[in-house]
Amino acid sequence: MDLAVAAGERVAVIGASGAGKSTLLGVLNGSVTPTAGSVRVLGTEVAGLRGPALRRLRARTGTMHQHLELIGPLRVVHNVNAGRLGTWSAARALRSLVQPQGLDDVRTALARVDLADRMFQRTDRLSGGQRQRVALARLLVQRPELVLADEPASALDPALADQALQLLGGLAVERGGALITCLHDPALALRHCDRIVGLVDGRVTLDAPTSSLTLAELERFYGVVR
Numbered sequence: 001m002d003l004a005v006a007a008g009e010r011v012a013v014i015g016a017s018g019a020g021k022s023t024l025l026g027v028l029n030g031s032v033t034p035t036a037g038s039v040r041v042l043g044t045e046v047a048g049l050r051g052p053a054l055r056r057l058r059a060r061t062g063t064m065h066q067h068l069e070l071i072g073p074l075r076v077v078h079n080v081n082a083g084r085l086g087t088w089s090a091a092r093a094l095r096s097l098v099q100p101q102g103l104d105d106v107r108t109a110l111a112r113v114d115l116a117d118r119m120f121q122r123t124d125r126l127s128g129g130q131r132q133r134v135a136l137a138r139l140l141v142q143r144p145e146l147v148l149a150d151e152p153a154s155a156l157d158p159a160l161a162d163q164a165l166q167l168l169g170g171l172a173v174e175r176g177g178a179l180i181t182c183l184h185d186p187a188l189a190l191r192h193c194d195r196i197v198g199l200v201d202g203r204v205t206l207d208a209p210t211s212s213l214t215l216a217e218l219e220r221f222y223g224v225v226r
């Protein structure tokens with residue numbers, strides 16, 4: 001794979017299940033170590049980064065995981081605040097578990113995903129779509145430059161899916177960074193991304209501006225027959 005994403009781009013990564021979309025995001029956030037090749041993120045070579053250097057890069061890179069990685073028994077406020085633990089001292093992080101810190105930012109982020117009334121609810125009492133929006137609010141308080149989102153709207157109804165993609169794109173672009181998001185919904189990719197990268201067995205077989213693609217072409221890429 002040879003891929004360069006510029007600042008300001010919103011890129012949808014599409015491809016059949018198992019094509020390598022999540023692995024690509026993992027390589028970019030440093031959670032998957034490539035066996036060969038070179039990966040530069042925000043100007044930094046990822047391979048070999050350790051300790052504070054890796055933590056600094058992770059604070060600038062926000063990932064919305066396919067399985068969300070929320071802590072179920074914790075209240076929503078704590079899961080949202082987890083987005084900025086990388087910038088807090090250990091003492092502040094511990095204090096926040098007893099007396100949640102930075103409530104104004106949390107409230108604002110939750111309002112942007114229509115969950116303002118859920119701040120103190122246990123996270124595992126929420127629906128799948130509500131949990132997905134908690135993960136999105138966590139990214140909103142983190143304010144990363146590079147946003148990596150793995151199927152960020154898979155559990156959302158169409159209106160909330162559009163809202164989520166708008167927030168993710170806006171977040172990345174407002175920080176001068178980029179959005180790279182895996183999407184199984186070609187229409188969503190066409191509406192919210194500038195560029196579409198298609199993977200087959202870990203290789204890039206499609207890389208084009210959204211404006212040059214049609215929904216029918218993307219559906220054919222997924223093997224949809226009408």
Ligand SMILES: Nc1ncnc2c1ncn2[C@@H]1O[C@H](COP(=O)(O)OP(=O)(O)OP(=O)(O)O)[C@@H](O)[C@H]1O
Nearest residue numbers: 015016017018019020021022023024066182184199
């Ligand atoms: N930790 C791992 N170790 C070894 N192989 C893995 C690991 N994680 C994923 N794979 C394999 O890598 C390939 C790509 O997986 P990946 O999760 O990146 O696919 P994907 O395109 O995101 O799929 P989906 O749309 O189903 O989420 C698959 O064949 C998978 O079995």
